[in-house]
Amino acid sequence: MPQNNLQALISASHLKNLNPQQVVLVDAGSGDEALERYKKQHLTGAVYIDLNRHLSAQNQNAALGGRHPLPDIIVFSKLLGNMGITPNTHIVVYDDKGAANAAARFWWVLTAMGHAKVQVLNVGLQAALKAGIKVSSSITAIIATHPYPVTGWQLKTVTFEEVENATVTKDKLIIDVRDAARYNGITEPIDPVAGCITGAVNFPFKDNLDEDGLFLSPLTLKEKYGPLFEKYTATDIIVHCGSGVTACHTLLAIAYAGLPIPALYIGSWSEWCRKKLL
Template sequence: MKLAAVIQPEELILQGKNDFTLFDVSAGSKVRYDEQHLDGAFYLDLNTDLADIKDFAVGGRHPLPSFEQFARLLGKYGVTKDTHVIIYDDKNGANAAARFWWMLKSIGHEKVQVLNGGYTAAIKAGFAVTADVPEAKSTTPYPITAWQLPLAAIDEVELAGNSNQYVIIDVRDANRFAGLTEPIDLIAGHIPHAINIPFTENLDAEGAFLASEVLREKYAKALAGYQTENVIVHCGSGVTACHTLLAIDYAGLEIPKLYVGSWSEWSRNNKKMILA
């Protein structure tokens, strides 16, 4: 039976402690992790564990690590093909938790879920917290041969922007999409012909995912008329885009292409863009 992409905090509490491996991937929150985290959670860093950062113009701010790097990382924490991995962050699963989920799904790992509502929701539900760091039981590197989920490179995105057969979804907030503000990258604006569906719209007022049937109706309508292989999702650096890919999977729809480089790569390569 296929696991849902999202697990509820109450379900997590009912899980046997030895039945899953828990990861805290709250970006930039190592200090908080050292002070307090969900009991049993290992910490992963977005920049050093889940990306191989080099030149932002090649792959953007958070390019994927090599297969060898990712395989060693998983082996370090004892993750095998049979491990039930549960992931959380402190951004309602909207940041590195979704990115780690996508990476695991993309190497064919099926037993992976993101904690609905993240760190705050788990504490509210009564999950135990601690400052103790668990001891990892390492194993051999995870066998990885390819990214099995679809990816789009910058050249395909450029072609997609000139074809009515494609749809490019930008999940950044409306002001960044419109070019009214740009807090991270050098240039404000968006890729030509992209549409804006902010990832925050996947969540309710409490920061939890909308019901799967609500998400299904939302994305089935947005993607109507397009083949899945012609749907490209991006953000600023290929991280929060994964939140929308997770939402689409949770909705029971096929996962479309991820443009990892996203705006951080596009805006540094003299590509055509809609500016402020």
């Protein structure tokens, strides 16, 4: 993976002091409501990207890849080119979900493509507004360039079969980042079956945040997740959620802590429950 001295997260105050000409802002949302919000109010100069249309492949059968499978890497490389993004572009991405949704997913996809200079705005749009960063309703003009050069995904992902094998070995650790009520099978608001993957441990992604919605400090996050790496390598740790989106929030927290990025189970519970329990 390319190395750089940028932290995975950036504060609103730091962003405010950056030269707008040297950074590309990306407003990451999900669905028509998010797009309408972007049209009404976004950080000045930000371009829009959508979780469902851009950061996921279209999938009619969640039992085969989950609700949000990865986009085709070649198609996505063309999209980045159309957004004017090159390997040298410094990108700051935000959402209005506390960086727990589309922003974290965009960070993961770019990082997995090998892009080094990408940061997520801590807390997201709310923090930017509080800091007085300028907003606009004007659609940002984009100067397109060549497709982003790619050779393949550079972060580890695992398949349903690999997770199934992991449930019967002590050499792997499966982390479920959903809320405890979903993990414990008490409620399931999205998928058809409640419960958890056999042997998975629960580290709710919301526990990566303090009471103000900010990510915990890198040191605190390292104290939280560091002990896991004393027993397992990053590739032996599998992180999942409902559909491979909020899992990226925890992977972002781990990267912010300066730890290696574990494997992502893209299909997550949305694929697992349909394939295993229906």
